[in-house]
Amino acid sequence: MSSTTFDIARGADAPSPARGRKASLSRDTAAGYAFLSPWLVGFVLLTAFPMVASLYLAFTDYDLFRPPQWVGLxxxxxxxxxxxxxxxxxxxxxxxxxxxxxxxxxxxxxxxxxxxxxxxxxxxxxxxxxxxxxxxxxxxxxxxxxxxxxxxxxxxxxxxxxxxxxxxxxxxxxxxxxxxxxxxxxxxxxxxxxxxxxxxxxxxxxxxxxxxxxxxxxxxxxxxxxxxxxxxxxxxxxxxxxxxxxxxxxxxxxxxxxxxxxxxxxxxxxxxxxxxxxxxxxxxxxxxxxxxxxxxxxxxxxxxxxxxxxxxxxxxx
Structure with a gap:
């Protein structure tokens, strides 16, 4: 194999700078979401879900003891x-x-x-x-x-x-x-x-x-x-x-x-x-x-x- 052919083959296998930056960015993003996960879980369970549930209940007749009944407006x-x-x-x-x-x-x-x-x-x-x-x-x-x-x-x-x-x-x-x-x-x-x-x-x-x-x-x-x-x-x-x-x-x-x-x-x-x-x-x-x-x-x-x-x-x- 000629030196030119060897250099081309080795260059194809080496990671490009753009690909390395993308991988680093993905790792940073994953780490960021990992640190945010406690807050995200708390937001979904304690804020977002209760808000959506209350929006549904606003259109129902619900007394905490029976299943809610849809009553519209x-x-x-x-x-x-x-x-x-x-x-x-x-x-x-x-x-x-x-x-x-x-x-x-x-x-x-x-x-x-x-x-x-x-x-x-x-x-x-x-x-x-x-x-x-x-x-x-x-x-x-x-x-x-x-x-x-x-x-x-x-x-x-x-x-x-x-x-x-x-x-x-x-x-x-x-x-x-x-x-x-x-x-x-x-x-x-x-x-x-x-x-x-x-x-x-x-x-x-x-x-x-x-x-x-x-x-x-x-x-x-x-x-x-x-x-x-x-x-x-x-x-x-x-x-x-x-x-x-x-x-x-x-x-x-x-x-x-x-x-x-x-x-x-x-x-x-x-x-x-x-x-x-x-x-x-x-x-x-x-x-x-x-x-x-x-x-x-x-x-x-x-x-x-x-x-x-x-x-x-x-x-x-």
């Missing part, structure tokens, strides 16, 4: 004829529309205070963030309820200052402010995000505004808010979605009934009552998917409108 039609469903939607809407802006305003105000240079800055940050570490848990809801009942600490403070006495828990006109106060009290997470955003605002902008004679209000409106708009949008989106999902605090404070007079009948609480107290799982599944659609629509609107007021670094608008 009857559950969705029954929603808007249900007085308590309408009430739960209104209660949740008030909580979202009033509580979320107040919580974000408090978080931004405290973040701006903490952004100033002073002694013990780290300690103050820890103190303000501490309530968010606990969150709206069952224990916090129990303490909150004890504070606002008749002859509780809030009632005693009211009596001390000569204000009308009486607990907030049993007063339908005061339960919503009480729930909003509980939400605002845990403003630590958005506060930290606002504080991180404030650290990124160039000091030169404030110095230039001071030279031009701008006051504190003008600096806030013309510099701070525009520069914080991406952070504000993120917090607004996140807190709006979280507000729609409030459950544990309403369950504990109302005793699982939504009282008094359905003033704490939040949407998720009524969903729980229908599904796990009255065992109408088909109806509860329909409620769940209505909530998914509403939250998805609000999210889409926020993203669409953000083009007019959210300004990113390097944006030419």
């Amino acid at each position: 009857e559950n969705f039609q029954a929603l808007f004829a249900d007085r308590r469903f309408i009430t739960s939607a209104k209660v949740t809407a008030v909580y979202v529309l009033v509580g979320t802006p107040i919580k974000l305003a408090a978080a931004l105000a405290v973040a701006m205070l903490l952004n100033m240079k002073h002694r013990g800055q780290g300690g103050y940050r820890s103190v303000f963030y501490a309530p968010s570490l606990i969150g709206a848990s069952v224990s916090v809801a129990i303490v909150w309820k004890a504070m606002f009942i008749d002859n509780g600490i809030v009632d005693r403070i009211q009596q001390f200052f000569g204000l009308p006495a009486g607990g907030w828990v049993g007063d339908p006109s005061r339960t919503m402010p009480m729930m909003i106060l509980l939400a605002v009290w845990t403003f630590g997470a958005p506060m930290v995000i606002f504080l991180a955003g404030l650290k990124q605002v160039p000091a030169e902008l404030y110095e230039a505004a001071s030279v031009d004679g701008a006051g504190a209000v003008r600096k806030f409106l013309k510099i701070t808010l525009p520069m914080l708009s991406p952070v504000l949008f993120f917090n607004l989106l996140l807190e709006t979605i979280n507000a729609f999902q409030v459950f544990s605090s309403a369950f504990i404070i109302s005793g699982g009934t939504g009282g008094p007079a359905d003033s704490t009948l939040f949407y998720t609480l009524y969903l729980y009552i229908k599904g796990f107290a009255q065992f109408d799982m088909g109806y509860a599944s329909a409620m769940a998917w209505v909530l998914v659609v509403v939250v998805g629509a609000i999210t889409a609107v926020l993203f669409r409108t953000s083009k007019g007021w959210v300004h990113y670094s390097g944006d030419s608008r």
Whole structure:
């Protein structure tokens, strides 16, 4: 065999660089999926499958004890004829529309205070963030309820200052402010995000505004808010979605009934009552998917409108 023929034969058997890169990429892909497999299994079993199952159950009559019976759109039609469903939607809407802006305003105000240079800055940050570490848990809801009942600490403070006495828990006109106060009290997470955003605002902008004679209000409106708009949008989106999902605090404070007079009948609480107290799982599944659609629509609107007021670094608008 000639040397030329031997070289050609040896070259045909040798792996090409492209084939080696492809094999390496396949090994990396397999390794990536292997590391992702616990999350993928959990997502399929704990999220994707329950969502598909609930979508099917939304079109059935199912009480957890008998096989589901297909009823089509009857559950969705029954929603808007249900007085308590309408009430739960209104209660949740008030909580979202009033509580979320107040919580974000408090978080931004405290973040701006903490952004100033002073002694013990780290300690103050820890103190303000501490309530968010606990969150709206069952224990916090129990303490909150004890504070606002008749002859509780809030009632005693009211009596001390000569204000009308009486607990907030049993007063339908005061339960919503009480729930909003509980939400605002845990403003630590958005506060930290606002504080991180404030650290990124160039000091030169404030110095230039001071030279031009701008006051504190003008600096806030013309510099701070525009520069914080991406952070504000993120917090607004996140807190709006979280507000729609409030459950544990309403369950504990109302005793699982939504009282008094359905003033704490939040949407998720009524969903729980229908599904796990009255065992109408088909109806509860329909409620769940209505909530998914509403939250998805609000999210889409926020993203669409953000083009007019959210300004990113390097944006030419």
